[in-house]
Structures are given as structure tokens and as C-alpha cells.
Amino acid sequence: MATRYLTGVPELDDALTNYLEEHAPPQHANLIRDMVKTTLKLVSDQTGRGDLKIINSALKEMRYSFKVLRPYNRVRKVSIFGSARTSEESPEYRQALEFSREMAARGFMTLTGAGPGIMKAGNEGAGRDMSFGLNIKLPFEQTANSAIVDDPKLINFKYFFTRKLAFLKDSHAIVMFPGGYGTHDEAFEALTLVQTGKSHLVPIVFVHPPGSEFWSDWDAYIREHLLGRRLISPEDLSLYRITDDLHTACDEITHFYRRFHSMRYVRDELVVRLEAPLLPEELEELNDQFSDLVLSGRIEATDALPPEADDPPIAHLPRLKFRFGRHRYGRLREFVDVLNRLPLPEGCQMEVPEAGKGGLIPEEVDHQDPLAPIDNPSTGRPA
Template sequence: MPENTSSTIPHAVTEALREVIAEAGIDHNADLVARILATGVGLGLDDADRLDLKITSSALSEMRAAFQLFAPYSDVPKVTVFGSARTHQDDALYRLTVDVAAELARRGWMVVTGAGPGIMQAAAEGAGAAQSIGVSIRLPFESKPNAIVAERNVAMKYFFTRKLMLVKESRGFVCLPGGFGTLDEMFELLTLQQTGKADPTPIVLLDRPGGTFWSALERFVHETLSPAGVISPGDFDRVLVTDSTDAAAAAITAFWRNYDSLRWVGGRLVLRLRAAPTDTEIDVLNELFGDLLAGGRIERSAPLDAEVADDDRLSLPRLVMRLDQYRVGSLYRIIRAVNGLASAPADGTLPD
């Protein structure tokens, strides 16, 4: 079935939808709003099962509520903290989470959590109510969000919509030891990064001093998964395993020392930076990462036409390359390199 099913909807209905959109006063992204409405009509024409319609309706409603919650803070960098809801307040991991969240909040970051007890409450406690956002899940045994995020929280029925918001809105992730839910979230982060379905972001696996939770996972990756050929060598290198809150906070902010954002324009990848690299530095980047390219060189560039049309980060210097899309999982290596250039800013403070 083609992705765009609007052709199955009578033309008169399509025109009526456009009129409704115009009457509502919607002129920005009206084409996308029309596609959303047309999809709903299409589901009705498909005689979709009532449960399917309830899932679709709830998911859209939850996403709208979440988008509204996050919208006022779109310019504030956010870090999502994952961890067990079962961690007690007297556990060293709880104090560790409070400390790392407090340090990131001090550096100007907001902390996003699943709004539950345990590690989630510890992260909100460390960041403080003013710099915390919650995305809770409605469960029989977790009936309401913790008090710290109660005024800035969106409740979700479905894990998939909750996970979308916990990942979509953040520019860094800290994972504390946890159970199935935490491991699911952590492995999805790695999958999204490995496959290029999400932009590169820093991921920190934080454990108590002397803890073996994440180091045991690291051994399993290197001793079992990599030799079995089910992952690529170096796939786990994008992750920092540490028991230091200072190292964790530094890894999150340092990732944004020079790297700002990326965009694909056709077959070209554009990296926007905070500082322009020198010719010598560009030569070094090509020497180090030429094997990741589908052809050509990494080059300095003015904003591409598509970026100009969208007024997309035009003031920033940029590098353009034809990255081999089968090697997109290694993009973090290039980002680390541009962050380490002598031309890069001295600190990891995000630009306005």
C-alpha cells in the first residue's frame, strides 16, 4: 500500500478538509495537517477495527499534549535520565542520580524523566522542579507522577508514545542501572544511533563507584556480541561507562562543544559547527575519515540552497560530505573529532 493513501479519499472530502483547515485559521504547515486529517478519514473508509482507531486516537492525543508541554522549552537543552523505579532513597545510586542531575541543571540543562519513583524521582530532585519535565506512564502500581514534576508532566497510556517523547526532546542521555524497562530504553537508544534513525547524541551509562552493572554489559558486548558478528566492532564506543558524576556531566556537554546539528540534503550530509575549522584541520579530518565517505572530500561550505530556503542555522559554519550511508553509525567519530579541534570553542556551553 502506498505511503500516501489520500487517493482513496473522494476529492470532495479532500476539498472539505482543506476548507475546515482554512476556517480554523491554520496556514502554517497546512499540508501536513491535511495529511493527518486525511489519514483519519482513510481509517474510517478502511473500516478499521475499533481498537485500532482507539490506539490511533489516543496516540495522537498523547503526542499533542506532549508537544504542548515541551514547546515552551524548545530552546533549552535537555537530558533524559533512565533508571529503575525500584531504587530506594538510601541507595548510593539514588544520591549519584541527584548529583549528576544537579550538575547538569547547574550547566543550564533541563532534566527529563519518566516521572516515577526511584531513579526518576532522584533526577527530578537533583534538577529541581523548575528544571524538570516528566513523561509518565499510566500503570496500576504507578498511579501518579512524583510530586516534583507533578505540575510539569504529561501522562501517557502507551509506552511507545512515552518513549518517543523521552528520546525526541533530549540532546543527551544518562542511564542508571535498572530492569527490563531501563534496558529496553538503553538498547533502543543504541539501535537508533547505530542505524542513523536518530541524530547522534551522547549516551552515558552511570554506575555506583565500583559497580559492575554496566561494565558487565560492556564485557558481554565485546566478548560475545562483537565476536558473533551481530554488531560492528566499535558500536559500543559511542557510550561512556563511568561511575563519576563529573565525567558523566562533562561527556554530555562536551559532545556539544563544537558540533551543533546535522542535516541531509540529497546525498550530502551537512554538519553545522560553532567554529569554522582551518584548512589544515579539514585535511586531518579527511585523512582520518576518508574511509567513511561515499566519494569526494569533507569540505567547508556555505549554507546549501535547501538550508537557505528553510532559514536553517544559516549563521553557522558548516562541513559538507557524502557520507556512506551504510557507515552512518560511525558518524559519532567525526563529531568527536570536530569537538576536539583546536579551533573549537573552549567550553561546552550550548549557543542560543
């Protein structure tokens, strides 16, 4: 076994080997070994108790949230953000409630922060069966709302960063209703992660009631002060939409998955899964319009590649592949928009999403066979 995965304690390595051979899938064994080795390094690093408590709590929160969400990984989900201070009599509350109700009717589960205001509206509209609550423990303002309290899909977090990971990892759409610092933080985090390719490409929609200029004013600021000073690129504006109509917001999300299904990286190629194959002339049109996205070669049609064998329910989907430079994600969103405007063959319907076993978050793609020999100790990762 590669030294990279050994703890340096023979008795422990033997016991760990025996346990993993009996209980762990072979493709996961080395990752688990690596986590154990990293944990034991905290001893030799003489890590302080305060830091240990942070690591311990974060790991527990991630493990538990992954466990709760895992049974629903074949159901699409939309994350709803907005103010905890929104009155239940306000037009924003009613709009969020009706939005989540309509998305549930379209088969999407709702994730909210489990608090009052917009969060309660999201859970109430979707109903308990179609809701998750990702609650944050605060000394004020944040107790689980009555629409999700005591539900087994309610998860309590100590840290914002683990909570944000749970939101972004499992969401197929992000929707922002009017809110304060927290909502804007979540909005910019989502935009940053998608813009940099640290998260998968999803529709991000900003919604306010008719007559409101809440997000329109925000958009004006983005265009004047960020785009105007060349702090972002014009194509980055393609990463989000603003609307005052809840049905338009719902259509924006479902239309995103009209021809496009999902994407992942396989080595140096981006693989785009499709709901239906493209005609030769449609593929040619994409090559003409988006040659600037391709590092070399062309956009090509393909079947599932061997590394995608870990997700059989979507193995039948047709694919496109090309060498993407892993930047200009706003331009990649424009590619998806053009793809989704192409005619859809009769009888085509939205397939189940990928399970996130590899490539859902691009940064976590395995670049080699997890069972293959690992680099030797002299060229391995630093301790």
C-alpha cells in the same frame, strides 16, 4: 492540487482547503491534508474499534507531548533512565540527583519517567523549573513523584512507544543509571535508534557509583557475546560510554557539543553544523582520517544551505557537508569525537540547539520542497 492530498469528497476538500488557507502555514498544509486523508481511510478500511482506540490515543499523546515540549525546543535536554525501585538512601539515588543538579547548572533540562527511584532523583536534582516528567500509566509502581507532580511539564502516557518517542525526539543526551528490564529496554532502544540512524546522534552514557560493576558487567557481555560473535561492529562500541564519576558523565555530554552543534540531511548530503569554523589544515585532517565515511567527493566547508532556512537562529553557524552512506553511525560518532578534540577559538560558546523543524530525526527529512508539485496519481504512494 495533487490527488495524493485529496480525500475524494469534494465538499470536504473545499472546506479543508478554506480552513488551511486561513489557519495553517503553507509549508504544513499538505502534511495536514495527508493526515486527514489517512484518518478517513480508517472508515473505508473498516478498521475495528480496538485499533481505532489505539490510533486515537497515540495521536492524542503525541500531539499533547509535542505541545508541552515545544516552548523549550531551544533548551538542551538530557533524558535520565534508571530503576523505579532505587532507595532514596542508596548511592545510585544520590549520584543521579547530583548528576541532574550539575546538568541543570550547565543549562540542560532533565527528562525522566516521572516515577520514584532514579526518576525522582533526576527531577529533584534538576528542580521543577528544569524538569519534565513523562509518566506511564501502570497498574503498579508508577505514580508521579513529588518533585514533578502537578507540574504543567508532567505528561501522562498510556503507551510506551509514544513515551519513548517523546524521550528520544527531544533529548540531546541519554543517561542510564542502574535499573531493571525497563532501563535495559530503553538503553537498547536508544542504541538501536542511533546505530541505525533512526534517531539523531547523541551522547549515551551509562553511570554507576564508584565500586559498582553494574554497567561494566553489561559492557563485558556486549563485548564477549555481541562483538565477539560479530553481531555488532567494533565501531558500535563508540556509541556509548561507561563511568562511575558523575562529573565525567557531565563532561562527556557537554564536550559532545564543544565543536559539534547538530546535523541534518539535505537531499543526499549530511550537513554537520559547527560551533566554530575549521582551519584548512583541520579540514584536511578530517578528510585524511574519515575518507571511509564519504561515498564520493570530500568533506567540504559550507554555509547554511537553502533548505535550512527554516531555522534562522542557527543559520549563521559554519557547516561541513559530505555524502554519507547513512550507515556506520559508530564511525560517525568517532568523527564527531575527533571534531570535538580540535582547538576551540577564544570566545566561542555553546549555541542554542536546532528547533527540530526539519532533519532532527533523519528519517523525517523532507526530500523535496513541500510546496512543489507532487508525483501524479499513477506513480504516487499506494493507498
